[in-house]
Amino acid sequence: MKKIFIIILMAASIPVTAQISSVFAVDSVEYKIGDKIKMGKATDGLPEFSYILRWVRENVSTLEKPKNPAIDSLQIVSITKNEKWSDFNVECKMMVTGTDFYYTYSIIFNKAIETGEIKSKRPDYFVAPTSKQALEALKKAKEKVDLGLMTQEEYNLKMEELKKYIKD
Numbered sequence: 001m002k003k004i005f006i007i008i009l010m011a012a013s014i015p016v017t018a019q020i021s022s023v024f025a026v027d028s029v030e031y032k033i034g035d036k037i038k039m040g041k042a043t044d045g046l047p048e049f050s051y052i053l054r055w056v057r058e059n060v061s062t063l064e065k066p067k068n069p070a071i072d073s074l075q076i077v078s079i080t081k082n083e084k085w086s087d088f089n090v091e092c093k094m095m096v097t098g099t100d101f102y103y104t105y106s107i108i109f110n111k112a113i114e115t116g117e118i119k120s121k122r123p124d125y126f127v128a129p130t131s132k133q134a135l136e137a138l139k140k141a142k143e144k145v146d147l148g149l150m151t152q153e154e155y156n157l158k159m160e161e162l163k164k165y166i167k168d
Helices: 002-012 109-115 131-146 152-163
Strands: 017-020 022-024 030-032 036-039 052-055 074-082 087-095 102-108
Touching: 022 074, 030 074, 087 109, 102 109, 131 152
Parallel strands: none
Antiparallel strands: 017 074, 022 030, 036 074, 052 102, 074 087, 087 102
């Protein structure tokens, strides 16, 4: 009886991943199996993505971070909810034109949308700038003040807007 209780207790501590048919993502849009999604740009101007991983070969457990894409869209083939990550893992496939070959992508979905690595279906969705992007925008605004292209009041408003994104 003691052994059975320990096994049940251990099984209860494993995070459950459940397959689902659709998800309302962080941008308040429903994404479903079969939907096409568009890739954006890698976070912080990096050459590779942070939340999108591509399977190197089918049936091999090797993942790589793809470079900024020349890819127009991916098709969602599965959606899973992982309680441990508090996010959704979306698996997508991209067919290589004129062949039967495809790439499989695994995406940490909400993070990819928040950072702009996946483009939201909602055109007015705001992707918050990273700390580095906010600092660069503030420096450009300061240059405009120095050149007389922006008033000090406009700069102060811009600074208040960007300040919350800049981390020490």
